[in-house]
Amino acid sequence: MPFFSTQGILQQADPRCWQDHFFGLTPARWARLAGCAFWITGAGTGYGRAIALALAASGATVFLTGRRSEKLQETLDEGVCLGIKTDQCIPIVADITSESDLIQAIELISRHVSKLHGLVNNAAQPQPCSGNRPLTELSLASWNELMSVNVTGQWLLTKLAMPLLINSDSLRIVFMSSEAGWAYTSGFGPYNISKSALNTLGASLAAEWAGHFPDKDIQINVLIPGEAKTEMNQASTISPYSVVSMTLTLLSHPSGGPNGCFFHRDGRHLEFAYSPSYVNDLLVP
Template identity: 35%
Template sequence: MATETMDNRIALVTGASRGIGRAIALELAKAGHHVIAVARTQGGLEELDDEIQAAGGSATLVPMDLTDSPAIDRLGLTVYERYGRLDVLVGNAGVLGPLSPLGHVDPKRWDEVMRVNIDANWRLIRSFDPLLRQSPAGRAVFVTSGAAHKCRAYWGPYAVSKAALEVMVRTYAAENATTSNVRANLLNPGALRTRMRAQAMPGEDPMILKTPEDLAPFVLEMVAPEQSRTGLIYDFPTDEWLVPQMPLPEE
């Protein structure tokens, strides 16, 4: 089983205090990873830690706002000094932002979405790429959305940020494909029973949706050392690995 090779691996998960991030962090801890759980909410992190300890796992709690870029760099230094490597990076934290015509979006709200959904993930790559390269099998997963491809009206800030995230992660994967043991992929969770989904679809019955706990075991497989795919999208609704759209011919 994949989990038999995961003992003592170090995993960092952002947005770990609730929803998808919480479920992934708990699943990783149950499989033997030491989880570095990052989120803004101290209380949510402490509740996660209680569950991880009850399951026999271990965690380090990091209350942090991901828009604080120097804090990400300090965390990278701390992880280096304590462990010398990072085996798994899960970039899950994100915000929906305003659902509004593009011309009506407040610039501050636009900036907030980009800072959390794209800039913070770039800072994570910048700070933790050297540590992932020190792992025998560094694995990075970033959470995307079908919104990046649908270009649905009024979803502009969120869709743009996720499209940018996909290009960034695919570029990062290409940079590591032949030069290191790091593999980077994207995860499309689809419609799950989360707070963000309820915010986006307030009239939807949440009980018809799958849960983050349903998704988490599949993420465990994505970060397994023997999983060698890179630069792809794992689509949870269809349980398929998708090749992103082919690029235009070069001029």
């Protein structure tokens, strides 16, 4: 049975019953997503697949990016099995660390839409195996690869997508981070650092864009998706759809909502560095 967290965010929603629960959104919030255009990275598996299909179910146009075309096709196939129309899902094979790939992706998106209403930076890479002391033993090449995917690629993609996002008066960006961004766990130092940097990237970008575009309704936030069964965590029994309710809550939020804030998938409002927890209700109509 699905249940709501104390913050009212739906947890453990069965994606097969999406027409009954709308992933915890009210009908009004669900309707806000219809007709909008969203770009999801890492959309071939895990959280990215779940978020992309939930957005497609709402009637949004969804651009799905991943490095493997076969995984993007599996996402579309899963949508069909769930009774979700995928005719407005456009798969784009691209590596977010490649500037040329991203430029081509944006050119393709621009042929379909004149603006993007939202972006979910979900693509990520786990820490390479490097012994018990990765901060001492990890090679420079492995370090650069990890940071390129988990930080630099997300900055580059968002930077290049800015013109399409700013064309929308109301834009939403969600950076998928990790509790590792708060952690100092021995053996995972490089990954912890990459997620801590991503936290700062999300909050800094939120401040910069809000200051530079005061006439736009900008909501850029960081979401901690928690544990679920993904390619990076095969041992978990939790569905990656567990993150959908909170992600859609942020993407569908009316004007005047959070910007530069941190949240957990269960609805908790978090603090990070100089960013205090968000004090308002996320579930306003």
